[in-house]
Amino acid sequence: MLIQTKISASSPAPHLTCLPEAAAVVQQALPCPVSFYARDQVIYAQGEAVGPLYLVEFGTVRIVRLTADGRRQINAFHFAGEVFGFEASAEHQCYAESVDGVGIRVLRPSGGQGFGVQALQLALKAMERAQHHALMLGRMNATERFAAFLLDLAQRQDSDRVVGLPMQRNDIADYLGLTFETVSRVLRHFKDRHIIRLAAVDEIEVMNFDALEDCAG
């Protein structure tokens, strides 16, 4: 029972504010329609054949890995202008799912040589992110992980103060290798110290950037 629909009719120009690395790949790709996914839908599943790359037009995508007994680790979140979908093997090792309502454009290689080179740049960036993620998970405590996460979000949304949290606590927890209760407690910790303010449950105002950066190491 798919609620997924296609907005294929007009197919406007690809997302204009995409990241510098992504931009190059997008320009190499043939124009394709945008698909819409409602929240918590599977974009591709573990075990499926690896297909094209995807560009996020709007919304948030999560890249998820599961252990045999169902524990969940979120490897990455992807926002508007970011590209996801590369994998080393022929089969996807991860699930890609919509966090909220998401618009996605498939990037079909135009056949030009530039595509592969640009894809390499994206893959390297993804590797770098994954390695930094490992450092967080292996060697930082709960508050440090959350501070690093928040700073990363702030930077990618290049918002100087207000940071949106489109994903729910459970997703944050599974990204940070914590429980959602712990995420909640860390939030309270930062609120109590006037480092952040919760404008809404999904919107954080950073009151003290320096303190956050101290935490994140």
Add this chain to the structure above:
Amino acid sequence: MLIQTKISASSPAPHLTCLPEAAAVVQQALPCPVSFYARDQVIYAQGEAVGPLYLVEFGTVRIVRLTADGRRQINAFHFAGEVFGFEASAEHQCYAESVDGVGIRVLRPSGGQGFGVQALQLALKAMERAQHHALMLGRMNATERFAAFLLDLAQRQDSDRVVGLPMQRNDIADYLGLTFETVSRVLRHFKDRHIIRLAAVDEIEVMNFDALEDCAG
């Protein structure tokens, strides 16, 4: 005070038993001499300009990240036949260091187009590894992490029973996001259950593969 020396004189053929992915890149590269690094030497440092790729001829290399306050996370170990050295930015984000005595061949791109494509394959593999690593660090307990580590080693050394542990406990701990005491206790745990046997401090004999796989999830 470098103890590093060059065995540049004869420059024998590159490592023959390298991994399938690595093989392609190696064949695209120009022949270069092998450098020898004694244990715990820095091959490249964080902050240095990113240079060529490297092929491990023999020995073990560790890829290390440090937090501002000196906590250490090992992102990967590389063994004979494996390639390392790619990074997304112009500056290295990690240290590459020799774990034991290591022979390394620099891979200079031959200029052919194939090099980039093969490098992409390697980068994707590295990303996949990093993501699995994140799953371990985020969602597995100490015994599970060690079991997964051991199985990974066993597979890469394709030894059916005896697995070499060229790195010391501290390195294993920093790879698994644990303390070296905990690594020691996990070893004891497995020994007590007759799942492994310690032939030497750096050599594990796997007595019960299935039990290990159960642990690793």
Add this chain to the structure above:
DNA sequence: CGACCAATTGAATTGATTCAAGGTCCGTGG
């Protein structure tokens, strides 16, 4: 308004760490 899901908060538990004390291995020098 009531039902439901997400988020918060509290109290008890636990897995891993920290701190501290031995033990083992190995190279060096008497």
Add this chain to the structure above:
DNA sequence: CCACGGACCTTGAATCAATTCAATTGGTCG
């Protein structure tokens, strides 16, 4: 050849950060 020193590893006991379990609050939608 054996004693000594140092680095690494193992083991134990106490501590602590995060989890688990449980209860409550908050927000949203029919």
